[in-house]
Amino acid sequence: MLDTNNTNWQESKDQQQLSVSNRTAHDEQYPFLPEFSELIAKLSIEDLLELTTYQQKQFAKALWEACNYGGSHIKCEKRLKEIYGSKWYQLTSIDEHMDDINDYYRWVLRIDHKKQWDNQRFWANITEDKVLE
Numbered sequence: 001m002l003d004t005n006n007t008n009w010q011e012s013k014d015q016q017q018l019s020v021s022n023r024t025a026h027d028e029q030y031p032f033l034p035e036f037s038e039l040i041a042k043l044s045i046e047d048l049l050e051l052t053t054y055q056q057k058q059f060a061k062a063l064w065e066a067c068n069y070g071g072s073h074i075k076c077e078k079r080l081k082e083i084y085g086s087k088w089y090q091l092t093s094i095d096e097h098m099d100d101i102n103d104y105y106r107w108v109l110r111i112d113h114k115k116q117w118d119n120q121r122f123w124a125n126i127t128e129d130k131v132l133e
Helices: 023-029 033-042 044-053 054-067 072-082 102-131
Strands: none
Touching: 033 102, 044 102, 054 102
């Protein structure tokens, strides 16, 4: 257990193990993630949709709807009227309050990229364990 009365602010042996984020380990865990993110950021929507499977498209759409008033401009407009009043359009716009669905397609592709690396490591560990036996 970590000592809560650490007046010298010294690292205990458990602190590194329990750290929230270790940037160097994160880069090694998912190699090529920055390059992959950069690549899909440059793709047109047509190319992006070609890369995604039906399930990925449905997942991205579900996430987008969950975060964006069910995907309805009418619901967004109703909420903006509640917040800003009847002349809400003078203060803000629907585009400012609803995300672009393309960002969610990219997000799902990055999630899948990480999943593929996790699966690859899992099978590599199984193969390595069998070789050692």
